[in-house]
Amino acid sequence: MTQEDFIVFDRKQAALGQLLFYDKILSGNRNIACATCHHPQMGTGDNLSLGIGEGGEGLGTKRMAGTGDDRIRKRIPRNAPGLWNLGAKELHTLFHDGRLSIADTYENGFNSPAEEWLPSGFNSLLAAQAVFPLVAQFEMSGNLKENEIAGAIHDRIDAAWPILAKRVRVIPEYGRMFVEAFDHIDAPDQVTIVEIANALAAFQAVEWQSLDSxxxxxxxxxxxxxxxxxxxxxxxxxxxxxxxxxxxxxxxxxxxxxxxxxxxxxxxxxxxxxxxxxxxxxxxxxxxxxxxxxxxxxxxxxxxxxxxxxxxxxxxxxxxxxxxxxxxxxxxxxxxxxxxxxxxxxxxxxxxxxxxxxxxxxxxxxxxxxxxxxxxxxxxxxxxxxxxxSLTGTTSVSAPPFGVPDTVPSGLPVDR
Missing domain, CATH: 1.10.760.10 (Cytochrome c-like domain)
Incomplete structure (x- = not known):
């Protein structure tokens, strides 16, 4: 593979996506981040056969299933895949069962679980993928009656995304970064789940591009x-x-x-x-x-x-x-x-x-x-x-462009 095989993403958006990827603000109960199950310490996975999502405690093989009312109600049904080279131009299908693909099935560019309710404006297949773990009960959203995100999803899948977007954009540092990173965003209140997903995709694509094995x-x-x-x-x-x-x-x-x-x-x-x-x-x-x-x-x-x-x-x-x-x-x-x-x-x-x-x-x-x-x-x-x-990258693995941030704008703890 060469650089020409990859979509070009904006570095300011990638820097913003780095913080969002490690920030638990995107989960219903503010207790799990994208990075919890896709951590660079575990090769961008979690080293578990079936993951422990919302309600769990810890990282990787040390992650526990929780206790009391907060314990998990179900294992994640499938293995957490690695995130390498997901910004490749040739990529057209994601998830183990292919439930997300580039298609015009619903006239929004994708065949997805959100069907016609998926917003438009995603910069890539990877960006469209990013919104689904956020609204998955056992992955990141939490259980019904626990928080406003889970409750909104019970109404319709797209009802939770505006709530998550508002959570993020009202944090001053995030609001400023979105205005700086996206030309069409003039004020924080314009930020939607699409910009959040595009930033997440930019980060993942830039951070875990590997072609130096x-x-x-x-x-x-x-x-x-x-x-x-x-x-x-x-x-x-x-x-x-x-x-x-x-x-x-x-x-x-x-x-x-x-x-x-x-x-x-x-x-x-x-x-x-x-x-x-x-x-x-x-x-x-x-x-x-x-x-x-x-x-x-x-x-x-x-x-x-x-x-x-x-x-x-x-x-x-x-x-x-x-x-x-x-x-x-x-x-x-x-x-x-x-x-x-x-x-x-x-x-x-x-x-x-x-x-x-x-x-x-x-x-x-x-x-x-x-x-x-x-x-x-x-x-x-x-x-x-x-x-x-021999397919293992060298510098791309040992020295990624961004790494794990020390802190995130929400102030929530970062999994390290």
Whole structure:
């Protein structure tokens, strides 16, 4: 990848977005920020299989599920993805099930959960994505009757965004920064959720742009950028192992949906009004049976930093997820619940693995496979893993443009 492959974002807007990304003012109960589940210390994820959202305490693997009335009511159904290279021009679909994409379905530029109620004016797909965690009950908004944000969402999804925008713009420092960063904003009271989302997108795109990995250096002509094991892994990736059939192009993703039979667990996400504890993947968005249990192909740069792996974080290591791709049914048969990184929440334990007791659901799950078993030696697997590690950025990872701020304008604590 080169700089030409990325959308150009305004640096003043990115600086404003940095503060917003780490500021808990954007959550219903002012107790969680975007950075809580997408922190640079954890490779822009949270190192958990299924995250602990609103109501939790702590960061990363030390995050706890809360206590008393404030404890979480549900695990986040899917793994928190890394945020690398989300400002790429080629990117057209986001979320594990692809429920947000560039399209004119609702005549506002996007096919999204907000349908026709999504505002216009977003600077990118990434900006449109930024508004949805803010109004997700278990991620950032909180539970009904806890705050005005959650209450507004109960009326209609777009009812909460003006409330959040006012929360931000009445803080003097934020008001001043918006006026300075956006040419069309002359006064703080003009700031809407669109400007907030555009700033968040600008920050994420600038902060986590990674195109300086050993693999990228190798593509630029530096033959010594990869060691012998990584070169063998590269040959396997694009050859015998068939990885590039899905992890293709500059993004190392076809942005399509595939069923690979990952071990199911957690509350899952399914079709609207479906009461079953399961995750049907793309079918939850498309409502088409042929999309059942299929999930979006993840991009792979900095994959070494963003475990656990899979749409539900089923495998803690690269070797584990590689071996699953090579033998999905065999790995499913030997997978054990203790492999999952799930913070202790005894009141949720009864449903964490309840799907395994549903023989019919497990049989349906087993019918959908888009990958066939492939035999590789342990040495070849090690070479593949070595190649995947060559996708880790160098300076882009160790010295990002902005970093974690010491404080934010709201005065709320910053997760560090």
């Amino acid at each position: 050993p693999f990228d250096q190798y593509l630029e002509g530096n033959a010594s950028a990869l060691d012998d094991s990584q070169k063998r892994g590269l040959d396997l990736f694009y050859g015998k192992a068939g990885c590039a059939s899905c992890h293709s192009g500059k993004l190392l993703s076809d942005q399509q949906f595939h069923a690979i039979g990952l071990p199911p667990f957690g509350p899952g996400r399914t079709r609207r009004f479906d009461p079953m504890v399961r995750d049907v993947g793309r079918m939850g968005e498309s409502d088409r049976l042929e999309d059942a249990y299929r999930f979006r192909t993840p991009m792979l740069r900095n994959i070494e930093l963003t475990g656990p792996y899979g749409h539900n974080g089923a495998y803690p290591t690269l070797e584990g997820i590689v071996r699953h791709h090579l033998d999905p049914d065999g790995m499913l048969a030997t997978w054990a619940p203790e492999i999952a990184a799930l913070p202790d929440a005894p009141w949720l334990a009864p449903i964490d693995f309840v799907v395994w007791n549903d023989k019919r659901e497990m049989a349906r799950h087993a019918r959908f496979r888009d990958i066939a078993p492939l035999a590789l030696t342990d040495g070849e697997i090690a070479d593949l893993v070595a190649f995947l590690k």
